Amino acid sequence: MYDLVIKNGILADGTRAKRKRADLCIEGGIIAAVCERFEGEAGQVLDAHGQIVAPGFIDIHTHSDASPLIQDFEPQAKLFQGVTLEITGNCGVSTIPSNDRYRKEINRYYQGTLAIPMGALELREDSVSDVAKRAELAPPSTHYGMLVGHGTLRGSVMGFGLRDPEPAELEQMEQVLDREMKRGAFGMSLGLIYPPSSFGKVDEIAALAKVVKRHNGIVSVHMRSEGPRIFEAVDEMLEVTRRSGVHLQISHLKLMGRPQWGRAEELLQKLEDARAEGLTITCDQYPYTATSTSLTALCPKWAFDGGLQKLVERLEEPTPRLLSEIRAEMENRGGAEAVMIVSTMDHMPEANGRNLAELSELLGCPPEEAAARCLVKSQGSVACNYFCLNQEDMLRIMKDMRIAVGSDGVNYPFDSAVMDVEVHPRSYGTFPRFLQTVREHRLMPLEDAVYKMTGLPAEILGLTDRGVIAPGKAADLTVFDENAVEDRCTYLDSNQKPAGITHVIVGGVPALKNGERTASKTGKILLHTT
Template sequence: MAVNYLLKDGLVLDGSGRAGARADVLLAEGKIVAMGPQLSAAGAKVIDADGLVVAPGFIDSHTHSDRTVFHAPLGPSKVMQGVTTEVMGNCGIGLFPVGAGRRRRELETYLATMEGELPPGGIDWEDMDGYASAVERIGPGRNLAPMVAHGALRIAVMGSDDRVPTAAEMDEMKTLLSRSLKQGAWGMSTGLIYPPGSFAATAELAELAGVLAANGAVYASHIRGESKTLPAAVEEAVSIAASSGARVLISHLKAIGQPYWGQGRAALARLDEARSQGVDVWADQYPYEATSTSLTALLPGWVQDGGTEAMLWRLADADLHSRIRQAVREEMTVRGGPERVRIASLRTGANGKYVGRSIAELAWDRLLAPEDAVVALLKEEGGAVEAIYFSLSSEDLEGIIVSDFVAVGSDGSGLDPAKDGGKMVHPRNYGTFPRVLGRYVREQGLLSLEAAVRKMTALPAAIFGIRGRGLLQPGYNADIVAFDPGRIRDRADFADPHRYPEGIEHVFVNGVPAVAAGRLTGDGRGEVLRRRG
């Protein structure tokens, strides 16, 4: 029998950005059934929310939990932040659609170079329906909203080749995209610095975005450049939005590298200008001055043409070594130099002593130039090296975070410290949402509490068209977070990233407690959300 809950005397922020009011919230059968002062309900379990903010569960607009959900289904690193819904399949990296035969193997090989693990037995589905069924069988601890990954879409149809699709291939990609959207995918993401997405021309992306526009779905893009080419990359995204009519979300808006600090705020201003002209463009952001992605991000696209095996072959080719090492050196310099690139995780245990250490330390230990150390490590680990890059500025971060059209997105994954505690991960996996509320609301006063909660709830719900979530209203799903505004803060850092935040007292997912009195309940009642119409 389902238990009803009554949250009493909390400061209710409904997610809209309006000022809060002291009220009670009654939950029954997975829904919000009433809100107001002095509510009562026979048989309901009463939770004293005096001194707490009661808000909609946070919607993480940019995550990579597509694979980690299989080994950490409850996603404790997310629910302990108050996250009740994650939008997955970002940066063009995802697990569907899946081509046949060698295309399936090619996708699995490609994903093996990224953070996360495939389920036992690998990929045994073909489409959004099959992937969703696989996730539903394990019982996720929060709601998951998958997008189509452009990288997977391209691999399914034409592999990892650096070329323009034929007319027939373009039609097939559009057909697969349409099918995924009809099955409930929330849009399509691109990763235009990662092969094979980086091989796509603007015309290909705009044509696919037209399919999204026709279905009312989102085009979310890790744009083509975030340093020297940031202005041109933003312009490309704006042009795709304008020409296709699709709603465009620029992922984790930022400017990488000290020579380009300040360009993040300039990019935000350009988006604001486009919006004033009627272009449907938005952004999300995480509140840290470091990025995290594969070490292969230091390689030029031509090295990765044809997929992982072709990349490893080129890394071993003595005739290409000089050209590759120069490109790696240049990109590493943009990202702050070898001292500011830290190894986060590796495929094998052979190089485990380097996890948490910088490329400069790796190079010193091996008596190699830093660029040679990068190439050697990638070869030894089959390309599967994750790294953290300390290359962003506080000025850009703070200039972007105040925008009312920029949502909060962690760019992280749902992790379990009991299973993942040995990995040197980015602290955003555990601390993104409390960090905004603690540092940028309470300590620095850059945002009001109401505005910050909106950026975590109603705003991402509106961008993606997620109905029945993101606001506190009778009839909405009972995704709820109750937190202490005077105490909430992130505790995870780069030295000790697997630390839960403070101040999150209660989290409900579809009316079931996932966090109670600051502790995980071990109960997961999340769903794979499917977009309808």
């Protein structure tokens, strides 16, 4: 007798193959059989009622590093979207490999910049294996895999200095990265607009990428520019890829700022030309026309020399040069009206929900000075949405079959008593929004859309045991109504459950049943093997 049978489903198996009616039989967390019609007995039967049965969605780009460790409450935003696996440690920032030298900056980033309500949690893990052991003691509801953040790696070895590494420091970074890859990291991430990762140059990055290549991992990158210098930024990463041979994963591919709008075809062709050279390049994307990051993204990298506290000190009495560079980057991102403050962690509540134009009027100063004042009052912990993308570019990029879906979000809770700030809706709605967008704009067959959320990210990560539905594969599954699935979030009301996600199976056990959370917690930390 099987543990679980899903009957009357329409199978979209993650390979782009044409959908078909099938029943799935699950035993011991593994798909035991795929059959036309199952007539036997099972410990539990779920009726899909003709809905789509797909592999569990894989969110290849997230910032949910703290989520599997939180015990005060349960993060559920991703589970309700059908996500069964998240990849954390993106954009150059990860909880590991940390040490006493850098841990304060890491805790500040996750609790402040990402507005994660961590309760009593203090991040103290130093290694991938430490996180895996902690998650074994208190399993999360879904699976997680980890990247090593270059900024965390650099900061733990060199601190926050704006300088090149000494040979001994680079060797130490290589050794630590090699250790974490052996322990199960899927690769390394770069955050080339976020210090201290942004302090790294091509020679340093390529040397570290060679370590990742030896372990068949990926290097994901938030490029140095996604706006005026985006093509230069692509060239920089192509040079790293040529030198190292590593698999390059470009994070949240987009064209930011009105002067770049309409260049999606040109950008995609540049990547295709690089693939013709023999380079391995894939990307991810979220289905929204607003970005989200810290307000500190407006500040030049030289102002971060010495760390976030040094930036705040410089902003207390900003020089004309600093204000000028903040203003220039603000214009690159769409101007003062396009920068909406989401959270100041209660330091400046009057700023929440206002754009910089409105805040400057409230404070009686220019927008760049308003940004500086807000950062000072909030000690650098200000989350923002930037409305600077073009829908036509977004849709063109979305159609590319080498671009996976990635939320760039966090696995937040739904409990309003815990999550009392508004965040970018991508954390709560990316995967339903992607399916909704595909349906409304008729971008591609559903089978292709499912592949971009399942089989493709599994291929990128080198996961051979999941991402497709077949006997012997992990029983991580999502059942959804293709005609009803939709994102219900807005930018001013982000804490909303999506519609149309019916069942979610994690490790062979229903974690979401008929749209309701069950008591199961069968998630774990997945480890990369070379």
